[in-house]
Amino acid sequence: MNATRSPRILVLAKAPVPGRVKTRLCPPCTPVQAARVAAAALGDTLGTVTASAARARVLVVDGAYVAPPGWExxxxxxxxxGERLANAFTDTPGAPAVLIGMDTPQLSAAQVDAALAPLGAAGGPDAVLGPAVDGGWWALGLRDPGHAEVLRTIPTSTSDTASRTLAALRGRGLHVHLLPRLRDVDTAPDAHAVAALCPPGSRFAAAVAADVPVRTGAAR
Structure with a gap:
């Protein structure tokens, strides 16, 4: 990887304030419980990225949150x-960038590195895209952050957000490398399913066990 062109990683997140985060967990959670789950998810995500090979790490946050040392x-x-996603890229110009959210706390440092590596390689793809099970995406990386302009007009949180994003990028003539499909956390069943994928010591898994009730007869 060319050190002068090492991709930076952007983590888009909300400060874990009750009533403002993970509202789709309510019910069965209370807003306070949902905020604790969100805080744990964000903490695990930041820890994983810190342990990755990313040399430049930026927390793009809605609200007040103290990032770990070594983060901008x-x-x-x-x-x-869509505007906030596009602006996250264009507000951090000058190098390739990969953006992820706080909704995939099962993410490993190796998976982060696998998202970064293609954009840092000479002759590699123009973009990387990690589709999510629900039709969205969990990661988007761009060799030229200016191409994030396509995000301004793509509907978010729909069953075809990822496919529309892929089509828009390819429509610009970009070569897109697809990353593995991951499940993100929106609902209580998502939370339990993702918690089961987290490594030992995961704050998110512990928070889900403590704060996300399992409804009788609900699938986990």
């Missing part, structure tokens, strides 16, 4: 999510 903090800018 940038306030989210814009209204709809």
């Amino acid at each position: 903090t940038l306030a989210q800018c814009g209204g709809p999510l």
Whole structure:
């Protein structure tokens, strides 16, 4: 990997304030429980990225949150999510960037490195995209962050967000490398399923066990 072109990683997140995060967990969670789950997910995500090979790490946050040492903090800018995603890239210009969220706390440092590596390799793809089980995406990386402009007009949180994103990138003539499909955390069943994939010592798994009730007869 060319050190002068090492991709940076951006983590888009909300400060874990009750009533503002993980609202789809309520019910069965209370807003306070949902915020504890969100805090754990964010903590695990930041820890994983810190342990990865990323040399430049930026927390793009909505609200007040103290990032770990070695991180830059940038306030989210814009209204709809598509705008905030695009601005996260364009507000950190000058190098390839990979953006992830706080909803895949099962993510490993090796998976982060696998998302970064293609963009740091000479002759590699123009973009990487990690689709999510629900039709969205968990990671997007761009060799040229300016291509994030496509995100401004793509509906988010739909069953075809990832496919639309892929089509828009390819429509610009970009070579896109697809990453493995992961499940992100929106609902209580998601939370239990993802917690089962987390490594020992996961804060998220512990928070789910303590704060996300299992409804009788509900699938985990």
